[in-house]
Amino acid sequence: MAEERIGVYICHCGTNIAKMVDVEAVAQFAQQIPGVAIARSYKYMCSNPGQEMILTDIAEHALTRIVVASCSPRMHEPTFRGALSRAGLNPYMLDMANIREQCSWIHEDAAAATEKSKALVHAAVQRVKFNEPLESRTAPMCPSSLVVGGGVAGMAAALELADAGQQVFLVEKQAQLGGNVRRLDLTAPYLDSAQDLLDRWISRVEHHPFIRVFLNSELVELKGFNGNFKPRVKTEDGTELELEAGSILVCTGYKEFDASKIEAYGYGRLPDVVTSFEFEAMLKAGKIVTKAGKTPRNVAIIHCVGARSNEHHPYCSRVCCTTALKFALEIKSALPEAHVANLYTDMESFGKGCEDFYRRCAEAKTAFFMFDKHHLPAVRKASDGSEMLISMRERLTGEEIEVPADLVVLMVAMEPREDSSKVARLVNISGDKDGWFIEAHPKLDPVATTTDGVYIAGACQFPKDIPESATQARAAVARILAKVAQGKIAVDAIYSEVNPKLCAGCKTCVGMCAYGAIEYNDEKHVSNIISAVCKACGCCAAACPAGAIKVRHFTDEQIYAQIEGVL
């Protein structure tokens, strides 16, 4: 151990660290630790000059191991591992001390923070001495994909993958493809028929030689790992099929908010209060009528039903404003004598062509009433003139008003499907507080998930319109095809291993593994960990009564040294 030459680098992170931690003092302290050949501080270690400094020192001082004290390893561990690789060191000869998130950002006593930084750096130096060189490996990549959900996103993805010559299995729970878009009449802002849009895709999907469609089917189990998944699909006739797919794309869509939860709107109580989807059905049938069969003189459209509310969903469902405008135009064109009132909180007619659409709608003399989302309008039966009266406080004039209505359309919010958490568990992805599936990174990796090889697209991630869903689906396809093109997948060098000589075959670890990464060898009576599936969480290693499991890069020696070092 004595011949190890360790380089320690303390980052100022601009002022993020330096304003609370005396970085120079930490560097001087590190210089005194046995084994440390050189210790320096620098403004931004992650910058090119910062990395260059490490590279130069490795060459000049024959450094063998590196400690960087900076931000969280989640942020820049790959950066510094890259630097080590470039300098010819094994990238796992690096250890990081998190003196930003775990120190400077959370403390107010500069002296104590400096002391803590020294302790963290000391721990990292002690640990890095025990780091072992590790090598990444690769696994084969199965080129076929499983797409879960046959709505616009699912179909867009399936077609794109299949057109690229790759096999696609498309699993749809319903008896028909098309998802929620099937229920729509025309689409905003160009007023194309939703059915026409779907028909074009559906016939292509159904006849594509590379797409196998499973209708009335469900994904019931997902085994395997990135590039080598083994999904089990329960088909129409009740049989379960095991397929092989390198990638999984989840496009399970959304469902609509239950409008009866907002009592003041009278959905379910008043016959002529309908949801936007029920109104779409009216439009599709070509008949805008009240329950009594009369043509409505006044139609009121209430926006944000269940959305942008503290009680229900805090988010905006994004497509409803434009849909409401579409309704207004469709009503005006079908019933030129009718008056349309939009009761809204904010007009969010975003997207290409939609602003113009809003203008057209306004010019068709649609009235816009702004209400406060904390004081919802109330719908009640009326006795004179119109069927119903909606009372609300109009925000732009401050006036308490009553809007007459013969038909009330509720623009119900989008919400995650009731089975979304089940799907999430099946494919091992997670949902946010509202239940929408979470992407790997909201900006940099918006279609991948935290599970390698599992992607998301469409409204299962968040409310989206048709073009966005199709776009996101194709983005996911690009990610998948990039992997397929490589033909193999990189497997992380950090995983758990069973020492078969020590394993007693108790199977404790098999039940512990959250990723299904451990298989039991019935012949040899020992557990075996599939390295490509293992996430190196360490549960099995902690649980193993025989101490037969070792987590690479998190060995007992390394962790003990780190603990000793910090104390």
Next chain:
Amino acid sequence: MAVRINPNLIDDLEHYGATDVSKCYQCGNCSAACPHSENPYVFPRKSMHQLQTGQEKPLLSSLDPWLCYYCGDCSTQCPRGAEPGETMMALRRWLTSQYDFTGISRLLYRSWAAELTAILLVALLTGAGFLAFGFTHGGSIAAYDGPNAFLPAHCIHIFDWTMGITLGLLLAINSFRMWRFTMHGEGAPKVGLGLYLRYLMLLPVHFLTQERFRKCENKKPWAIHLWFMLSYLTMLILIMFFLKYVQAGPGINWFAHTFGYLSAIGLVVGSILFLRGRINKDAPFHQHSHESDWMFLALLIFVSITGIVQHILHRAGMPMAANVTYVVHLMGVVPMLGLEVPFSKWSHLAYRPLAVYFAQLLAAARAEHPSPVAQTATAD
């Protein structure tokens, strides 16, 4: 009491000239551009929104349209072409029809055919009436003035006063209705007699100077309007009080006629400027012309020209031609005044100063007793 929305209002106002209000998306540029828009009379934005959303009652009790002088800066600034200036103009037409208890105003504004018919009908009745009178009372068509006159000045004088009092009465009733709608509308504060007296001078001052109009950034329309108005006022005084001298002749009575000539020049030049402006659309406020605007202008020019021609014919020693022209002149005067003053454009001679007066009264009363309604409105 909650305001019941009238979804038909926006359709109704289209007949009065508000054809673009639906384009408004409430950005508020119009109110920012308007030098008159001040709390609590923030327009045109508020009026635009009230109209778009069918808030009929608040609009009926609103003074805002009368506080706008249509310089057109708002329409120029409007990013959507919603024509706030023309919308305020349409609202003034609509308010005029709402103040009018007879319903005639509504009929005239909503249908140019009705207006044209009414003008022609009144003109024909007037013509027939004066011809019948001229031929039956013992005068001669060949005599313009003197005891034998076809239309003796003292008879016309009585007719003028009868008409003046009738029109004044009609306008007074409509003004009373305006007072009731605006000063006793929902949420209006109580205004004591003391306040009414304190601000009474606003009425003559604003009637004679149109001082508020002068606040518009472009001063030219104010100047032309004032010139035109003073010309008319001079002519009105001449006719109502000095008709005897005006109609006497054939010599020129410089004492009376100087005023007559000056106001005649004012009226002709003013009318021509208005007409040219509307034809050339030379200003934002001339971009849109309602049918009633054209008919008003036509009458104005017709009356001015025939008035001048009959005067010249009289002086030129052609009494018969002068008499015929006089009857034709009256055929323009009677429908112009009879229809325009109580039922149409000219009623603004009363409504404008009244609105300035009422607005001041309401503001003063609110300052004395801030109402909770006013406070919440400001808090928004």
